[in-house]
């Protein structure tokens with residue numbers, strides 16, 4: 001399948017095997033021209049050095065790694081090992097997404113759309129347009145809390 005994906009110009013494949021199957025991922029990587037990216041195999045910055053044989057890149061998620069400083073440390077480790085970096089996210093508010101957006105310039109790929117999956121985002125200030133998200137320029141992370149009325153609806 002990796003050959004088919006390469007012929008279709010697929011940019012990368014994320015976590016095709018189980019999180020603990022590093023040997024399997026390493027074997028896939030040896031036979032693939034499509035970069036193999038770790039997602040579920042990354043839980044902590046200290047995981048990254050153990051993934052350099054099996055993966056071309058890591059998908060770093062601030063909510064999993066423990067915030068922007070832990071993600072930045074993981075990113076620097078990945079770069080020192082010659083790995084690519086994707087910034088990803090969980091389903092989280094614009095507050096969490098904005099923290100990651102501030103690191104986006106350091107990544108090869110950015111997948112920061114989790115707030116768009118929320119029925120009600122408790123923060124506003126991020127704007128996604130045609131597949132891009134702009135780094136907000138306001139104070140702090142650049143987002144503001146949406147004020148709720150007593151019924152829980154945006155005031």
Ligand SMILES: [Mg+2]
Pocket residue numbers: 014015039040
């Ligand atoms: Mg994933």
